[in-house]
Amino acid sequence: MSLNEAKKIAAYRAVDEWVKTKTAVGIGSGSTVVFAVDRLAERVKQEGLEVVCVPTSFQARQLIVENNLVLGDLDRYPKLDVAIDGADEVDKDMVLIKGGGGCLLQEKIVASCAEKLIIIADYTKNSQKLGEQYKKGVPIEVVPMAYVPIREKIQQLFGGELKLRMAVAKAGPCVTDNGNFILDWHFPQSADFNWTEVNRDLLLIPGVVETGLFVNMATKAYFGMADGSVKTQEK
Numbered sequence: 422m423s424l425n426e427a428k429k430i431a432a433y434r435a436v437d438e439w440v441k442t443k444t445a446v447g448i449g450s451g452s453t454v455v456f457a458v459d460r461l462a463e464r465v466k467q468e469g470l471e472v473v474c475v476p477t478s479f480q481a482r483q484l485i486v487e488n489n490l491v492l493g494d495l496d497r498y499p500k501l502d503v504a505i506d507g508a509d510e511v512d513k514d515m516v517l518i519k520g521g522g523g524c525l526l527q528e529k530i531v532a533s534c535a536e537k538l539i540i541i542a543d544y545t546k547n548s549q550k551l552g553e554q555y556k557k558g559v560p561i562e563v564v565p566m567a568y569v570p571i572r573e574k575i576q577q578l579f580g581g582e583l584k585l586r587m588a589v590a591k592a593g594p595c596v597t598d599n600g601n602f603i604l605d606w607h608f609p610q611s612a613d614f615n616w617t618e619v620n621r622d623l624l625l626i627p628g629v630v631e632t633g634l635f636v637n638m639a640t641k642a643y644f645g646m647a648d649g650s651v652k653t654q655e656k
């Protein structure tokens with residue numbers, strides 16, 4: 422089974438199990454979420470499902486609009502029934518790395534407004550320990566003027582290496598949907614971090630807007646496996 426097929430079976434299963442009619446749903450970002458939105462659109466047509474979709478990024482907003490789903494926002498729907506999102510890695514304790522697509526800030530805000538955060542992913546995201554599978558580090562969204570001092574402070578506090586994420590089809594840094602930069606923190610693999618504490622300490626650094634560490638947020642993860650099955654994980 423290809424990676425895309427694995428993403429699709431995880432997304433379809435999660436949408437079918439968690440999205441009920443007359444609910445407000447947070448829509449995550451990334452390539453796996455595309456399949457979740459496809460399934461939502463299918464169910465709207467087939468069974469008259471009524472959902473309002475609150476996006477976590479420009480990409481998610483476009484997906485909602487292009488699929489003719491009802492677009493909502495947190496002003497009107499500050500409490501969501503469920504948020505469905507991808508992840509870059511999920512460890513054995515359901516700690517997530519998110520932000521590979523640069524959308525971590527709005528993803529965390531939307532997840533924090535949802536009663537349940539449901540993760541959909543292919544089998545390459547399923548780890549025992551963070552960093553085992555995902556090699557691009559923990560994304561940290563920062564205010565542009567502060568990226569150098571923040572980089573130094575994190576390096577001194579925890580070690581590892583921080584790389585300013587660069588844009589792909591533009592010269593210079595990657596700029597988030599919120600006008601910020603991203604530092605990808607390649608943390609030392611040998612360290613046995615308490616991610617709750619690390620996340621809290623990172624957020625205390627002036628200029629750090631949000632981290633891609635999602636601790637104690639996810640309710641359940643669905644992994645599409647290579648053999649065509651879907652593996653689930655709960656805390």
Ligand SMILES: O=C(CO)[C@H](O)[C@H](O)COP(=O)(O)O
Nearest residue numbers: 451452453507520521522524
């Ligand atoms: O956090 C994210 C974007 O900021 C995505 O959820 C994460 O990168 C997973 O993406 P994909 O479904 O493409 O593997």
